[in-house]
Amino acid sequence: MTQTHADYRLSQLDQLEAESIHIFREVAAEFEKPVLMFSGGKDSIVMLRLAEKAFHPSRIPFPVLQVDNGFDFPEVLACRDSWVNRLGVRLVVASVDDDIASGVIVDDGKTSRNRMQIGSLLNAIEVNGFTAAFGGGRRDEEKARAKERVYSHRDEFGQWDPKMQRPELWSLYNGRIHEGEHMRIFPLSNWTELDIWHYIDREQVEIPSIYFSHQRDVIERDGMLLSASEAVQPRGSETIQSRTVRFRTVGDMTLTGCVESAAGTTAEIIDEIAIARVTERGATRGDDRFSEAAMEDRKKEGYF
Amino acid sequence: MADESTQMDLLRFATAGSVDDGKSTLIGRLLLDSKSIFEDQLESVESTSKSKGYDYTDLALLTDGLRSEREQGITIDVAYRYFATPTRKFIIADTPGHVQYTRNMVTGASTADLGLVLVDARQGLTEQSRRHAVILSLLRVPHLVLAVNKMDLVDFSEETYEKIHTEFTQFATKLNIPDLVVIPISALQGDNVVNRSEHMPWYAGPTLMHHLEHVHVASDRDLVDVRFPVQYVVRPKSDAYHDYRGYAGQVAGGVIKAGDEVVVLPSGMTSRVQGIDLFDKEIDQAFPPMSVTVRLEDDVDVSRGDMIARIKNAPAPSQDIDAMVCWMTNEPLRPRQKLAIKHTTRTARALVKDVQYRLDVNTLHRDQDTKEIGLNEIGRVQLRTTVPLLCDPYAQNRTTGSFILIDEATGVTVGAGMINSAS
Numbered sequence: 001m002t003q004t005h006a007d008y009r010l011s012q013l014d015q016l017e018a019e020s021i022h023i024f025r026e027v028a029a030e031f032e033k034p035v036l037m038f039s040g041g042k043d044s045i046v047m048l049r050l051a052e053k054a055f056h057p058s059r060i061p062f063p064v065l066q067v068d069n070g071f072d073f074p075e076v077l078a079c080r081d082s083w084v085n086r087l088g089v090r091l092v093v094a095s096v097d098d099d100i101a102s103g104v105i106v107d108d109g110k111t112s113r114n115r116m117q118i119g120s121l122l123n124a125i126e127v128n129g130f131t132a133a134f135g136g137g138r139r140d141e142e143k144a145r146a147k148e149r150v151y152s153h154r155d156e157f158g159q160w161d162p163k164m165q166r167p168e169l170w171s172l173y174n175g176r177i178h179e180g181e182h183m184r185i186f187p188l189s190n191w192t193e194l195d196i197w198h199y200i201d202r203e204q205v206e207i208p209s210i211y212f213s214h215q216r217d218v219i220e221r222d223g224m225l226l227s228a229s230e231a232v233q234p235r236g237s238e239t240i241q242s243r244t245v246r247f248r249t250v251g252d253m254t255l256t257g258c259v260e261s262a263a264g265t266t267a268e269i270i271d272e273i274a275i276a277r278v279t280e281r282g283a284t285r286g287d288d289r290f291s292e293a294a295m296e297d298r299k300k301e302g303y304f
Numbered sequence: 305m306a307d308e309s310t311q312m313d314l315l316r317f318a319t320a321g322s323v324d325d326g327k328s329t330l331i332g333r334l335l336l337d338s339k340s341i342f343e344d345q346l347e348s349v350e351s352t353s354k355s356k357g358y359d360y361t362d363l364a365l366l367t368d369g370l371r372s373e374r375e376q377g378i379t380i381d382v383a384y385r386y387f388a389t390p391t392r393k394f395i396i397a398d399t400p401g402h403v404q405y406t407r408n409m410v411t412g413a414s415t416a417d418l419g420l421v422l423v424d425a426r427q428g429l430t431e432q433s434r435r436h437a438v439i440l441s442l443l444r445v446p447h448l449v450l451a452v453n454k455m456d457l458v459d460f461s462e463e464t465y466e467k468i469h470t471e472f473t474q475f476a477t478k479l480n481i482p483d484l485v486v487i488p489i490s491a492l493q494g495d496n497v498v499n500r501s502e503h504m505p506w507y508a509g510p511t512l513m514h515h516l517e518h519v520h521v522a523s524d525r526d527l528v529d530v531r532f533p534v535q536y537v538v539r540p541k542s543d544a545y546h547d548y549r550g551y552a553g554q555v556a557g558g559v560i561k562a563g564d565e566v567v568v569l570p571s572g573m574t575s576r577v578q579g580i581d582l583f584d585k586e587i588d589q590a591f592p593p594m595s596v597t598v599r600l601e602d603d604v605d606v607s608r609g610d611m612i613a614r615i616k617n618a619p620a621p622s623q624d625i626d627a628m629v630c631w632m633t634n635e636p637l638r639p640r641q642k643l644a645i646k647h648t649t650r651t652a653r654a655l656v657k658d659v660q661y662r663l664d665v666n667t668l669h670r671d672q673d674t675k676e677i678g679l680n681e682i683g684r685v686q687l688r689t690t691v692p693l694l695c696d697p698y699a700q701n702r703t704t705g706s707f708i709l710i711d712e713a714t715g716v717t718v719g720a721g722m723i724n725s726a727s
Contacts, residue, residue, distance in 0.1 A: 008522065008525075008527055008559065008591045009313060009522050010313075010591075010593065010594065011311050011312060011313060012312045012313055012314035012392075012393040013312075014594075015313075015314050015593060016314075017595070018554060018593050018594050018595040019593070019595075021554075021595035022535070022554045022595050025535045025536040025552050025553075025595070026535060026649075028536060029535060029536045029608050029649070052583075053583040054552070054595070055536075055538060055552075056538075056581070056583050056584060056597075057538070057540045057542070057544070057545045057548055057584075058538050058539065058540040058541075058542075058545075059540070059542075139384045139386070140385075140386045146383040146384055146385065147381050147382065147383045147384075162381070165381065166716055166717045167407055167408070167410075167411045167632055167717050167720070168411060168717075169410070169411050169414040169415075169706070169708055169717075169720045170414045170415060170702065170703065170706045170708075171415075171554070171703070172646050172647075172706065172707065172708045174646065174708060174710055174715070174716075174717045176644075176710055176715030176716075177715060178715060189384070190384070190386070190395055192386050192388070192393075194388070195393075
């Protein structure tokens with residue numbers, strides 16, 4: 001039987017997977033000390049899954065770096081530990097609290113934890129001598145990311161200069177760096193939020209339970225539902241209410257809002273997102289709301 | 305829902321045109337009409353439009369990325385946009401059309417299946433639209449769409465459309481454009497973008513969205529000539545996989561099957577494919593652009609930068625490369641210059657032996673009097689590499705026929721090359 005071209009068709013999700021695996025292998029082959037930045041969020045879990053596939057049956061040939069901002073959801077840390085144990089990868093934790101205590105970063109009382117993480121992250125990269133750091137950023141997330149390369153060059157200060165980006169052609173990535181510089185690598189550049197969920201659904205991989213619908217004590221603040229905790233207490237006329245919610249992104253507990261949702265499975269989440277009318281960052285990330293160019297500014301300083 | 309979406313295929317297309325041609329408005333329209341824009345994004349654009357005193361929502365603002373660009377009202381770099389319809393996902397490489405930004409267009413076109421060139425119906429073909437078509441043709445983008453925009457401003461005149469259509473078709477005969485479609489549209493009002501225009505009953509062709517959804521791209525890939533550049537050697541050295549040795553890479557051409565007789569280049573050693581692994585599953589065959597791991601029956605020496613091909617269909621290793629190069633940095637390319645070259649998974653050094661001519665992308669004139677290729681210029685060069693490259697003509701395979709040039713001092717990518725031939 002002769003085969004036609006139709007037999008050699010690859011779905012878009014398979015094409016994205018193949019492209020990302022290519023990127024992981026390229027970095028592992030060309031960089032001396034890569035590291036995977038793991039936030040515990042769904043994007044970084046998809047990265048871990050792709051890395052697992054890229055090197056199978058070998059172990060992932062680089063460690064995982066997590067910046068502990070002191071306000072991580074316990075469910076996220078539990079999920080992280082489960083992944084790290086199953087894959088047998090080395091976990092490097094950079095703690096914002098430790099870095100404040102040792103004077104690596106300064107807590108002036110005005111700077112958000114999210115911003116202070118930048119200092120902890122850059123310090124961990126420098127101290128460990130990492131030359132390439134995988135990040136879960138996607139170009140569909142935000143305007144400033146739409147122009148970022150898969151290989152994104154950072155100078156000795158960890159800064160991104162959008163005007164000095166290297167052209168990136170075909171699938172030929174240029175990983176040349178000088179002493180003290182590093183490269184941020186974004187293997188999920190071409191994935192959308194929906195692609196990520198379809199992939200999680202298809203692969204049936206473990207993600208933090210807070211992505212799924214659950215009962216939670218929340219406080220409504222500036223139109224966002226924040227999880228009530230020691231660090232987030234009612235102000236003024238605010239009250240603690242129990243709601244059925246889930247998180248669309250995970251980050252700092254004090255800044256990351258949840259949405260009311262009954263979606264309890266990945267399939268239900270996909271249906272919910274398919275009809276969602278607000279971007280995930282716009283809805284639930286206090287850190288992106290401050291100004292239209294908030295992400296651009298943080299990226300230039302060395303944000304994830 | 306879930307099943308349908310995981311089966312969707314992918315179309316990557318590059319857009320070219322200047323702000324005046326309404327390119328950003330068109331992209332905004334595609335995103336809006338395919339419901340790929342969210343409320344908060346639309347609100348932000350509406351409020352910005354209002355604060356600037358516009359009496360319409362400026363869809364162009366949706367795609368203007370960086371603050372530095374918004375301040376200057378220009379687009380400085382390639383931006384990638386995403387949208388999907390029930391059958392296809394689309395990745396747009398949105399490139400600015402100004403004369404000084406050839407490098408961005410080349411970058412955006414390098415991965416595109418389709419190129420979309422916009423012209424203003426009032427202006428007709430300009431030097432810029434011709435240049436865009438030339439670049440898309442040089443980059444061997446197999447499908448081209450010429451969108452004749454702002455038809456509303458020429459009273460939806462069939463005559464105007466026909467004139468541009470004829471002129472462009474004639475020009476295109478000088479280029480390598482296997483598939484050309486010319487569509488009259490109004491991006492501002494949405495005519496023939498997603499919905500068929502009521503104002504142009506004389507036009508019987510597809511709407512832009514219909515064409516993007518249905519253009520056939522699967523057969524654009526080379527499924528005959530097996531090319532597998534080895535990216536990474538997988539050697540677990542664990543108890544469970546003590547003797548496992550696999551060659552990981554992304555298939556660049558052809559269909560590799562278990563049992564195939566193969567040759568490893570440049571050593572010339574031959575073996576047989578023992579198995580092909582896709583993560584923890586063994587598969588029968590692999591084709592582009594799959595990322596797989598290939599195991600061979602014999603214990604031959606294979607490392608990164610090598611290529612697996614068929615015994616009777618393999619590229620000849622070559623150190624003398626004849627190529628078209630697009631130059632991307634201020635200091636011009638000159639004979640005797642030494643650069644790093646990255647071709648598939650192989651990195652070497654290259655010496656510029658000769659600059660044969662500089663191509664004028666507006667007139668296709670070959671200027672043989674100059675021995676320099678400046679920023680945003682394209683020319684034909686001869687290179688000599690320190691190690692043999694395992695390459696094909698770019699016209700045959702866009703992966704094994706392309707390379708980048710890197711400045712060894714700064715580490716910056718300074719050139720993009722498309723191989724004519726190797727000897």
